[in-house]
Amino acid sequence: MHLPRFQYQEPGSLAEALALLAENQGRCKVIAGGTDLLVALKQRRHLPKYLVSLDKLVPLKGIREIDSVVTIGALTTMAELIAAPLIQDKLPGLVQAAREVGSPLHRSLATIGGNLCLDTRCRFYNQSSFWRSARPTCCKMGGKVCHVTNKQNACFATYAGDLAPLLIALRASVKLASSRGERVLPLDRFYTDNGRHPNQAQDTEILTEIQMPAPAGGVTGTYKKYRERAAIDFPVVGVAVALQMDQPTGTCRDLKIVITGAGSRPVEASLAAQKLLGQELRSELIAEAATTAAKEIRPVKTSHITPRFKRQITSLLVEETIKELGGIDR
Amino acid sequence: MKKLIKLTVNGIQREIEVEPRQTLLEVLREDLGLTGAKKGCNQGECGACTVLLDGQAVSSCLVLAVRAHGKTVLTAEGLATDGQLHALQQAFIAHGAVQCGFCTSGMLLSAKALLDRNPHLTTREIEESIDGNICRCTGYVKIIEAISAVAQNKNS
Numbered sequence: 001m002h003l004p005r006f007q008y009q010e011p012g013s014l015a016e017a018l019a020l021l022a023e024n025q026g027r028c029k030v031i032a033g034g035t036d037l038l039v040a041l042k043q044r045r046h047l048p049k050y051l052v053s054l055d056k057l058v059p060l061k062g063i064r065e066i067d068s069v070v071t072i073g074a075l076t077t078m079a080e081l082i083a084a085p086l087i088q089d090k091l092p093g094l095v096q097a098a099r100e101v102g103s104p105l106h107r108s109l110a111t112i113g114g115n116l117c118l119d120t121r122c123r124f125y126n127q128s129s130f131w132r133s134a135r136p137t138c139c140k141m142g143g144k145v146c147h148v149t150n151k152q153n154a155c156f157a158t159y160a161g162d163l164a165p166l167l168i169a170l171r172a173s174v175k176l177a178s179s180r181g182e183r184v185l186p187l188d189r190f191y192t193d194n195g196r197h198p199n200q201a202q203d204t205e206i207l208t209e210i211q212m213p214a215p216a217g218g219v220t221g222t223y224k225k226y227r228e229r230a231a232i233d234f235p236v237v238g239v240a241v242a243l244q245m246d247q248p249t250g251t252c253r254d255l256k257i258v259i260t261g262a263g264s265r266p267v268e269a270s271l272a273a274q275k276l277l278g279q280e281l282r283s284e285l286i287a288e289a290a291t292t293a294a295k296e297i298r299p300v301k302t303s304h305i306t307p308r309f310k311r312q313i314t315s316l317l318v319e320e321t322i323k324e325l326g327g328i329d330r
Numbered sequence: 331m332k333k334l335i336k337l338t339v340n341g342i343q344r345e346i347e348v349e350p351r352q353t354l355l356e357v358l359r360e361d362l363g364l365t366g367a368k369k370g371c372n373q374g375e376c377g378a379c380t381v382l383l384d385g386q387a388v389s390s391c392l393v394l395a396v397r398a399h400g401k402t403v404l405t406a407e408g409l410a411t412d413g414q415l416h417a418l419q420q421a422f423i424a425h426g427a428v429q430c431g432f433c434t435s436g437m438l439l440s441a442k443a444l445l446d447r448n449p450h451l452t453t454r455e456i457e458e459s460i461d462g463n464i465c466r467c468t469g470y471v472k473i474i475e476a477i478s479a480v481a482q483n484k485n486s
Contacts, residue, residue: 001372008333008350008396031394038353038392039373051350055397079386103462104440105377108386109393231461232375 001042001128010053014060014177014208020052021204022179028052030206032075033110035102036118044129045141060113060208063087072210074113079104081112090214093221097166097240100225103232113207116164116174116187120157120198120264121234122302124148140196148302155195156264156300164191164266165240165258166223172212176205184211191265198264219244219254224321226313235261236303237310239293239317243325245281252276257289257322259314262297269293272318281326290319335399339364340408348395355379355390357398358405366406366435370464377463380436381405387443389462406435409442417480418442425476429467436463441477451481 006029011017021028029048031037040046054060060075063084070090072081081087081098088095101107101115124132124147125140137143139155148156164187172187187210190199201207215221221242227233238261244254255276257269272293279285294315299307322328332347339362348357355372358364358381367390370378374392381390382404409416418438421427428434437460444451444459451459456477457470465473 002356003351003353003394005349005351007331008394010396034394034397035374035389035392038394042373051394053394053397102374103377104443104459105380105387105389105462106374106392108383108388 003038003041004044004047006041006048006051008051008053010056012056014057014206015179017052017054017057017206018177018179018204020050021206024050025203028203030054032114033077033106034114035106035110036114040119043127045125054206065090065214068214068216070212070214072112074207074209075111078102078107078110078112078115082107091170091212091221093166093170093223093240093242094163097163097223100223100235100238101162106232112163112210115161116167116190116210117199117201117207118159118161120155120159120195122148122155122157122195123304124302125157148300156302157195157198158261158300158302159191159195159198159263159265160234160238160261161266162223162225162235162238162260165238165260166221166242167210167212168258168266168268169240169242169256170212170215170219170221171256172210174207175209175211176201177208178202178205180204182208188266188268193263193265195264215242217244218247220325222321222325224317226317236305237261237299237313237317239314239321241318241321241325243322245326249280251278251280252326253278255322257293257318259293259297259318262299262310262314267297269296269318271296276322281322281328283323283328286319286322286326286328289322290315293318333396333399335396337398337400338402340403340405350394350396352395353391354381354383354393354395354398354403357395358390358403364405364407368432368435370432375464376433377436377440377460378433380439380463382439382443385443385446387440387459387462404439404442406438409438416442417483418445418477421476421479422473425472425479427468427472427476433463433465433467437465437473441480445477445481445484449481449484451478453478456481 027049223240225238246253272289275289294311299310368378370376374389
């Protein structure tokens with residue numbers, strides 16, 4: 001499959017790139033690493049007139065920490081993230097999560113901004129145009145019906161990014177720039193829960209950086225992923241947990257559990273977290289919270305994996321992750 | 331509209347006109363006649379099209395050729411120097427790490443990218459380095475043995 005025809009634009013500055021997007025609203029696609037977008041183009045899921053490359057926007061690269069706020073440029077690749085001393089030191093969980101993205105061949109190209117803007121996935125959508133043409137156009141492609149649920153005008157495609165869960169658990173924000181200015185959104189609010197338009201970024205906007213507080217006061221976080229082929233696949237389900245313990249009392253002061261692969265956005269299991277807040281972490285209590293987390297997700301059969309299986313795996317992963325971070329033996 | 335790109339392929343400076351929609355893989359195979367990088371899935375899943383772009387292993391089917399402007403590309407054809415096979419190629423032959431051969435060029439380049447960066451490799455790191463290269467014949471054992479042998483030789 002060849003790529004469709006498009007005009008390639010390589011703006012030299014962010015302002016130039018944003019002007020291009022504003023002038024040609026709805027006819028552009030922004031390309032950073034391209035690992036997700038090129039496949040989508042080959043499958044004719046998008047047919048942009050212009051492909052706007054961010055390659056020349058050097059200021060969008062790099063990682064820095066100022067006043068206990070870690071800022072990561074959107075064009076930082078997974079490989080750069082994994083190798084960055086600052087991230088290894090302050091956010092080892094993020095290194096772990098980045099290592100779970102695709103294979104080394106993807107990680108050398110794929111960027112953190114692209115990963116957060118990852119499109120939702122579905123067995124009726126991630127297919128060639130020939131394959132898709134056998135059915136009426138689905139909702140995700142702009143049609144009326146969802147082939148998974150048979151509902152009208154609703155898309156249930158699954159969000160399966162690996163970095164968003166941990167970054168949400170660590171209270172990260174994203175900065176979106178457009179020709180009219182910038183806005184900063186908590187990453188949690190960046191996602192819409194609408195399979196068709198998974199995030200808030202408009203056609204005229206570019207995600208420029210990710211900011212988060214450098215974990216302090218013993219906050220730890222990690223990400224665990226279950227997938228079919230350990231080497232390369234998207235998650236069946238992935239679970240990120242950020243945990244802060246109250247040291248003298250040994251109770252849980254702060255806990256966030258965020259699950260990917262389980263809905264049209266990263267899902268926060270807040271009822272499960274509430275069960276453990278202020279409590280001493282014990283095996284039985286953690287198991288109970290894990291069962292609750294599995295009930296908080298609403299997986300839809302957008303792949304050959306059944307929702308029931310996703311719930312079972314979620315429960316296991318939540319239990320395992322909290323035990324690991326809390327240092328609790330099985 | 332075609333674009334003129336300049337890049338170094340296997341040590342040779344090239345200037346070539348490409349369509350923006352051509353991938354690096356297509357340009358290497360169809361315009362430069364370098365068929366060492368294979369077109370497998372063409373979706374970045376199989377690793378048969380692996381090349382080194384500025385020393386980093388990438389799936390060349392996921393790289394637009396225009397993005398390779400000013401960069402250095404190494405394909406399997408560039409591994410041997412002065413008629414002498416690269417240590418990895420010799421080890422692959424010695425360990426019988428090749429069956430049908432379709433994945434081999436990608437395996438070699440993924441392994442080279444890792445060895446160049448870190449010559450002290452554990453078996454786990456070797457396994458991870460070829461995570462993105464799918465082989466349907468060998469079961470990977472002999473490939474990992476071949477790469478280990480080269481890593482050990484470098485260390486001693």
